[in-house]
């Protein structure tokens with residue numbers, strides 16, 4: 001089998017097929033989870049919002065979320081929302097509570113608790129930053145996950161069961177034999193083009209699906225919708241908070257382990273999928289909405305933004321946020337491309353189910369009898385509870401926070417990672433990543449660039465955004481990959497430039513001052529090779 005696309009869906013398909021004993025090649029043009037999956041709100045959720053127009057997606061999403069949080073139990077954390085209600089909101093407090101009462105019926109499917117109604121005083125006691133104008137609030141519970149690690153855990157398990165998985169490898173053509181699609185041509189990072197033959201090719205390229213379809217001459221119609229987030233490198237609140245935008249859409253400020261995501265927009269997107277910019281207007285749209293429920297939001301300093309494009313199924317007319325999050329599996333045999341399957345639409349929260357349905361269809365076509373085991377089989381690092389934090393802290397002499405973060409990425413494999421990587425020195429003063437983990441990720445987790453290191457272990461994810469640690473990270477990765485001194489500088493410079501593009505739209509007054517400082521500290525680096 002060839003699976004094209006190493007987002008969470010493609011990684012899930014590769015895992016499912018490998019566990020059924022098939023021979024799989026998984027190809028990703030960038031890095032694991034670096035497409036839409038990584039730019040999501042990092043939530044495994046049931047989809048309260050879809051209750052208004054698509055109950056079935058809410059049900060499926062809750063069922064599969066329950067399975068995902070079980071097989072990835074060491075990677076997920078509870079996300080507790082406060083849903084504040086203001087006097088002129090689209091939905092008054094009774095309507096909000098009615099929706100949550102219905103949602104409560106689904107919550108046990110994903111091991112979440114039912115809602116509670118809070119008086120304004122209770123809500124303000126829990127989160128004093130809320131507007132004093134609130135007329136009440138509800139609580140609601142979802143799950144948080146690092147989508148990069150969730151994606152990579154699926155890749156890892158696929159590899160563990162015999163798959164080959166190549167990142168930075170782009171599929172450029174489909175190989176045809178008359179009506180049949182019999183393989184792919186792909187370009188490896190060194191520029192070489194290679195061909196792989198396969199009995200089936202699965203297109204799991206999310207918003208890029210139509211491009212792969214075009215290679216086989218089959219139309220795949222999507223309605224791609226762009227969404228951005230503002231990222232804060234710390235928690236603004238211990239609670240996640242919802243807000244209503246000026247046009248009545250639901251927005252979320254999500255409190256993850258050590259950082260906050262504030263988003264998201266949802267706009268039809270017609271541009272270049274490989275170059276999705278964040279506009280200052282989009283940032284203002286989000287801040288305007290949150291200022292209403294959380295008046296001091298503009299006092300907090302964001303560190304960057306993220307942007308992604310939803311692979312939403314095509315439908316004419318409804319506004320973007322009313323589009324269904326259903327998924328569709330297309331067998332292209334009927335369009336004259338036997339052996340090609342596309343899995344499109346859906347959510348991170350039901351990637352496993354999408355992968356299972358896709359793998360079922362492929363196996364049926366091949367007459368392969370094995371059944372899916374992904375609903376109950378733990379992902380690597382999630383087979384049991386991790387060792388107590390205090391034990392690892394004492395043995396490895398690293399701070400408790402570093403251990404907790406490491407466990408959220410590696411689960412039960414923490415000691416293996418620390419033992420093999422050697423030094424327990426921290427890379428950065430502000431984001432506690434050990435050098436050992438970076439060494440391990442470079443040796444065993446396909447880190448090839450510093451942006452890969454950011455996704456795999458959180459290099460430069462803290463408030464310094466790389467100013468204090470990116471050169472050291474380049475040293476550590478460069479030593480493992482045999483980079484020359486120039487290559488190490490080039491890698492750091494490339495990272496700094498890429499990060500700057502995501503940061504510029506959110507720099508306020510203090511942000512620019514910080515940026516001047518950071519750029520100053522990296523000036524010699526940025527000037528190398530005559531660059532200004």
Ligand SMILES: Cc1cc2nc3c(=O)[nH]c(=O)nc-3n(C[C@H](O)[C@H](O)[C@H](O)COP(=O)(O)OP(=O)(O)OC[C@H]3O[C@@H](n4cnc5c(N)ncnc54)[C@H](O)[C@@H]3O)c2cc1C
Nearest residue numbers: 005007008009029035036037040041043171206227348349
């Ligand atoms: C702003 C935003 C917030 C969201 N929040 C949530 C959320 O909190 N929870 C949730 O459940 N869902 C959320 N979603 C939806 C969810 O992120 C997506 O449905 C899901 O991640 C799609 O995964 P995917 O693997 O199908 O696509 P992707 O993650 O985009 O993966 C497709 C991959 O294919 C690769 N590719 C493309 N062309 C080629 C080629 N020629 N050769 C090789 N590789 C190729 C790409 O590089 C990419 O990595 C959100 C979406 C957005 C945009």
